[in-house]
Amino acid sequence: MAYHSFLLEPISCHSWNKDRTQIALCPNNHDVHIYKKDGTKWIKIHELKEHNGQVTGIDWAPESNRIVTCGTDRNAYVWSLKGEVWKPTLVILRINRAARCVSWSPKENKFAVGSGSRLISICYFEQENDWWVCKHIKKPIRSTVLSLDWHPNNVLLAAGSCDFKCRVFSAYIKEVEEKPGPTVWGSKMPFGEVLFESGPSGVSGGAGDGAGGGWVHGVCFSHSGNRLAWTSHDSTVAIAEGGKTSTISSLSSETLPLLCVSFITENSLVAAGHDCYPVLFVYDGTKGSVTFGGKLDVPKQTSQRGISARERFQNLDRRATSSETTEQGLESLHKNSISQISVLEGGKSKCSTFCTTGMDGGMEWSHGTSRYTHTHTTHTV
Amino acid sequence: MEALQAVLKNPPINTKNQNVKDRAEALMLKVLSAFKSSDIEKAVQSLDKNGVDLLMKYIYKGFEKPSENSSATLLQWHEKALSAGGVGSIVRVLTARKTV
Numbered sequence: 001m002a003y004h005s006f007l008l009e010p011i012s013c014h015s016w017n018k019d020r021t022q023i024a025l026c027p028n029n030h031d032v033h034i035y036k037k038d039g040t041k042w043i044k045i046h047e048l049k050e051h052n053g054q055v056t057g058i059d060w061a062p063e064s065n066r067i068v069t070c071g072t073d074r075n076a077y078v079w080s081l082k083g084e085v086w087k088p089t090l091v092i093l094r095i096n097r098a099a100r101c102v103s104w105s106p107k108e109n110k111f112a113v114g115s116g117s118r119l120i121s122i123c124y125f126e127q128e129n130d131w132w133v134c135k136h137i138k139k140p141i142r143s144t145v146l147s148l149d150w151h152p153n154n155v156l157l158a159a160g161s162c163d164f165k166c167r168v169f170s171a172y173i174k175e176v177e178e179k180p181g182p183t184v185w186g187s188k189m190p191f192g193e194v195l196f197e198s199g200p201s202g203v204s205g206g207a208g209d210g211a212g213g214g215w216v217h218g219v220c221f222s223h224s225g226n227r228l229a230w231t232s233h234d235s236t237v238a239i240a241e242g243g244k245t246s247t248i249s250s251l252s253s254e255t256l257p258l259l260c261v262s263f264i265t266e267n268s269l270v271a272a273g274h275d276c277y278p279v280l281f282v283y284d285g286t287k288g289s290v291t292f293g294g295k296l297d298v299p300k301q302t303s304q305r306g307i308s309a310r311e312r313f314q315n316l317d318r319r320a321t322s323s324e325t326t327e328q329g330l331e332s333l334h335k336n337s338i339s340q341i342s343v344l345e346g347g348k349s350k351c352s353t354f355c356t357t358g359m360d361g362g363m364e365w366s367h368g369t370s371r372y373t374h375t376h377t378t379h380t381v
Numbered sequence: 382m383e384a385l386q387a388v389l390k391n392p393p394i395n396t397k398n399q400n401v402k403d404r405a406e407a408l409m410l411k412v413l414s415a416f417k418s419s420d421i422e423k424a425v426q427s428l429d430k431n432g433v434d435l436l437m438k439y440i441y442k443g444f445e446k447p448s449e450n451s452s453a454t455l456l457q458w459h460e461k462a463l464s465a466g467g468v469g470s471i472v473r474v475l476t477a478r479k480t481v
Binding site: 213 | 468469472478
């Protein structure tokens, strides 16, 4: 409902605190800025400077109030608020390529980092040594891990990777938790076990066209953890239901590839990407089908003015059509690709507000209302 | 119309034999140019989603080797297929690892 343009740089990643009054984001450089909401304005209150490379992932743990950041300098830092200052703790990930994404587990006793060195680092805190230790999940990942999402049982982890597959791994660490009960994805869960692997963009029974696939950009578990959705670079969105192997329903969308996805109820999800507006998808569990629910961006109606004869000929010359319906600029609120969606209120089961950030600035949306007010505040840094 | 369905039915995606692919593509081009401009839209509507994606792949393959009149007919097909499949179908042509 409100559009806040933080800066002119792309926002690489963002994360909200528990009561949604503060947002931590990376303005495409080595720092993390924390902004606090003050009425309708945003004030920068902290700058976390420790990384030597661009910060590619931020996650703010709501309960324990710690922030984990990871960056292209192959490191991750866990930040804790001591008084008024955020103090970093280095976590050695033992990776030799950049880290790409990071996510706290639901119980916040461990976090997972996806990286370009074709592995996922699961890090947990060892009390005796007062140090974060990490374990690697290597097989069978063949390329960069682009996105991660934890299952609500704190053990299963979904990872989307550039080798065109979306997988569910077990990240069970016996030092910090007990054995988990069986889920629809499987019952035996030793560390690093692959419980599910998607075929390349599984279009089932198509005329051989489903054998393409694309990089898996975004993954998301549903609130119950029984469903997993992922978006891929070949403009498809797919949902798999745990327990029944190969019930993968996917939809080849007509838009440019979607970069991020999030469940907002058990049956619907919102996704956004290179097309610069969020879209809604509805999943029908009984029929196993995904349908396009509509765009969630209602732009202001620009006034229709008639075009002169001269413009008609100019259009004909430049664009080979003489109609006026050409988009000089994007009609959506975001002016560049959207790279991340986060749910603000309602959780993944009944989301009422979610936030999108992209290569141009930050935004908030409200799901379920159909009118959006467009306020534009620029904040010079 | 049926010729279009037939030629789209078994595309040589999995074969490594370049000859087979070339023959299939030449056949496809013949079928596409045999259509009258007014019939193109109906033909595209009769295809399902996978068919439209496959048609897009052939259209782009045809663009790679232009002969005298092929580009014009291909462009007409491209316009109709685009309105049916959207930008997503073009993205799928670009990201598909098994070419037709």
